[in-house]
Amino acid sequence: MIKFTCYIDTSSYINLSKSEYKSGSILDILYKKTNIRFCPFINHTEIPNHHNSNMPGSLKRSSQVYYLSKLDYDRDHDLLFPHSSSNNDRGEKENLMCLFDHYLDKKKKGLIFLTDDKKALDGQLNHPISSFPLFKVWSSFDVILFLLIEKEITKEIAQSAIQDLNAIMATDDEKMDPQKTQLRIQVRATYEKRIKLLNKLIYS
Amino acid sequence: MLSLTELNLSENPFKNITPIPGQKTDQELPWADMSQVKNNLEEVYNRASSLNSRQVILNWGPYGGGKTFAAYHFIDKEYQNEQLTQIYIRSPKDGNNAPSEFFKGIIDFLSFSGIQKQVKKIVEESSEEEVFKLIDSNIRSEEFAESILLFNSDDEDDVETLRRYIYSGLTKTELKKAGLHRNIDSTTDKIKFLAGIFTCYIANRDGNIILWIDEMEDLVYFTKKQYTLFSRMIRDLIDTMNYNFTLFFNFTLAEPDESTIELLLGDAINRRIDKRIRLKEFSEEDALTYCKDLIDFYKIEDKNNLYPFTEEALKLVFKSIRSADLTPSEINKSCSRLLEFSLQKNKNLIDEETTRDWINKYYE
Numbered sequence: 001m002i003k004f005t006c007y008i009d010t011s012s013y014i015n016l017s018k019s020e021y022k023s024g025s026i027l028d029i030l031y032k033k034t035n036i037r038f039c040p041f042i043n044h045t046e047i048p049n050h051h052n053s054n055m056p057g058s059l060k061r062s063s064q065v066y067y068l069s070k071l072d073y074d075r076d077h078d079l080l081f082p083h084s085s086s087n088n089d090r091g092e093k094e095n096l097m098c099l100f101d102h103y104l105d106k107k108k109k110g111l112i113f114l115t116d117d118k119k120a121l122d123g124q125l126n127h128p129i130s131s132f133p134l135f136k137v138w139s140s141f142d143v144i145l146f147l148l149i150e151k152e153i154t155k156e157i158a159q160s161a162i163q164d165l166n167a168i169m170a171t172d173d174e175k176m177d178p179q180k181t182q183l184r185i186q187v188r189a190t191y192e193k194r195i196k197l198l199n200k201l202i203y204s
Numbered sequence: 205m206l207s208l209t210e211l212n213l214s215e216n217p218f219k220n221i222t223p224i225p226g227q228k229t230d231q232e233l234p235w236a237d238m239s240q241v242k243n244n245l246e247e248v249y250n251r252a253s254s255l256n257s258r259q260v261i262l263n264w265g266p267y268g269g270g271k272t273f274a275a276y277h278f279i280d281k282e283y284q285n286e287q288l289t290q291i292y293i294r295s296p297k298d299g300n301n302a303p304s305e306f307f308k309g310i311i312d313f314l315s316f317s318g319i320q321k322q323v324k325k326i327v328e329e330s331s332e333e334e335v336f337k338l339i340d341s342n343i344r345s346e347e348f349a350e351s352i353l354l355f356n357s358d359d360e361d362d363v364e365t366l367r368r369y370i371y372s373g374l375t376k377t378e379l380k381k382a383g384l385h386r387n388i389d390s391t392t393d394k395i396k397f398l399a400g401i402f403t404c405y406i407a408n409r410d411g412n413i414i415l416w417i418d419e420m421e422d423l424v425y426f427t428k429k430q431y432t433l434f435s436r437m438i439r440d441l442i443d444t445m446n447y448n449f450t451l452f453f454n455f456t457l458a459e460p461d462e463s464t465i466e467l468l469l470g471d472a473i474n475r476r477i478d479k480r481i482r483l484k485e486f487s488e489e490d491a492l493t494y495c496k497d498l499i500d501f502y503k504i505e506d507k508n509n510l511y512p513f514t515e516e517a518l519k520l521v522f523k524s525i526r527s528a529d530l531t532p533s534e535i536n537k538s539c540s541r542l543l544e545f546s547l548q549k550n551k552n553l554i555d556e557e558t559t560r561d562w563i564n565k566y567y568e
Binding site: 160163164166167168170178181182184185186188189192 | 267299421422424425426427428430431456457458459461463464467468
């Protein structure tokens, strides 16, 4: 069976690694079910800064790094991200370029761009992503839905995982202001409904 | 610049009121509009004062809708009511230490010296033996009944030991010296100890412990594990305090979908809720009544009108606020700024023209 190829950014990598499941994490199951890929910058710079025991070591990770062939980060940066300096959100931007490159060079299908950086998605990533409608954008919450569909986890585990991810993401917030709290509540409620729908669809 | 008295006002009616719950304010905290909510809460308080029942109430509504103010208002209003012991805490913020934060929050609110005074009082009214029996019969723990009676001690060393026993725990040697066998470790221990303290406040009389837990929506920041532990603690507290107990949950929810609250509070807590009070966004008419009630409260003479505001000016203010945000908090914020602006501009009537000037300046 052909697996999805999942370009994961550092935020999702951290969040999924912190979401505990059995003796490991949700990241472990994602590794099992998809081909995980990331850009060199995420592998060499960002993941080592946030490394924890649920993340694979550098040897395993090195096989998951995608190196650009058709595109070039410095050369093509301003074309894709004209309103941003090349150092800002480098991980997300280089990861997106790798995904584009993978399609352009190898006509790779089943591509997923996985990030929890909503600010980057709504900002500088928005235009290039909308211009290239050949892949899906997921958040870590969507990973839970995917694993539920794949019957890797039960409805109850999916519900707990959404609750955990919400809490994990919140600890990164500088301040728990009322708007952020309402956003978290909305996310929790939305994914609860999706889990219930999928569960009925799969098991009825 | 004009003064408030020149506008027939003793104070700014829309000033930000953030009293410290549990400390009597100098002046009554005025309740404006929301008569249905007020009636519902008064009903709960009346039951609490006259019956020995247990009540669990959920107050829910949008941010700035008046839930926290309701807690402040009723705690202040019933401050002198000797039948009631009122406690106000916010839900714990640190999921890892939620049970501990909750436990210490309640002890802090009642205050160590306050608990000491209460235990001494009921021991004086009966005897240590009677109080021991009373606590033990309620919480089924001789160990914690024993430790609560240490509040009756006049020995400074005992009091210091008790403080450490509550806040940080004692070593085995210290426990032995104090005649105790274990610390307040598990969430069950914490609930038994708290319920034992509550028993001292409701001993031998009608009345209620009223516990307000504000910002319950912050439970969304708890992982499943943290949530399970904390919700079990709340459930145990409700089940242990079978009578003379009123528990208010304040829950902020932007969307009017009650099922989301059920999702966040979970089945165990949800099933124990006896009454739900919804605080809604205001309609234009509600907002006008709200403003009139507040203005009247602070008016020096000639009440029952909107002066120094005109009705049209207030309607314009409401239009500048998103309809989903037409709450007491947003109205207070806008009207307060408009009033300050008008005073600075020496306007003794806040009409549409002044309001437009302020809106243009404020949103420019």
